[in-house]
Amino acid sequence: HISGVHGPGAQAPKKVAPVPERPASTVSFPWKLLGVLAVVAVVVIAGYWYMTQQQGTGPPPSSGTVAVIETNYGTIKLQLDTGRAPRTAGHFIDLAGAGKYDGNGFQRVAKDFVIQGGRGADSVEIAWENTGLRNVAYSVAMARKQGDPNSASCEFFINLQDNANLDRPLNEESYPYVVFGHVTEVDSRSVVDAIGQLWPNIPPNYDGAPTATVTIISVRIQT
Secondary structure, three states: OOOOOOOOOOOOOOOOOOOOOOOOOOOOOOHHHHHHHHHHHHHHHHHHHHHHHOOOOOOOOOOOOEEEEEEOOEEEEEEEOOOOOHHHHHHHHHHHHOOOOOOEEEEEEEOOOEEEEOOOOOOOOEOOOOOOOOOOOOEEEEOOOOOOOOOEOOOEEEEOOOOHHHOOOOOOOOOOOOEEEEEOOHHHHHHHHHHHOOOOOOOOOOEEOOOOOOEEEEEEEEO
16 A cells, blocks of 8 residues: 555544734824825915014014113104114113213104204214114114115104105115114004104105204113
8 A cells, every 4th residue: 555654543533723813903104194294384484474574574582682762752762773773782882871862853754754863962983783674664773874774873763654765775785774662552552653744734745853852861771
């Protein structure tokens, strides 16, 4: 017969246990979480872009340094930006501390444009600096000779509206007028507006001496 090795007795074949089917995967790709994270990232990036693009368009965070200008029309408080305009704000602080503005005044009213004061208070000129601050309504900047960015001395002006033309270089030797602070309080802005209305009814635009004397009684620095 056919040769073979036999065991002690015949045995029933062993049943092979069925291989259990692999359960369906319960781990899914976190699309929803990634969607939420993407939205957050877009918001953060958009916010950062907005802040960088809008730099200086509005009042800056208070540096803690305030110039209190007492006039015969009321008090104007300037929030000075010593962080972004250290040279120009520092120069203004030095002049105020030395009493250079006491007894001076606002000598110019340009209708719907600026009010300007401090004429003749001092002759020291300072170099231009890039503050990134813009000439928006109620910002304060240094006046200077046209075409000479390093000729700012003591005259300053307060913008009565957004004056973007003062932020655009006119040519290679002209630079934006340096903003170094803002009038932030409502009462102070009311005084600025009152002075800005001191012009005669001469159409279309008046630019000259105010119709009434505006005296700067004193300028004091608070920190």
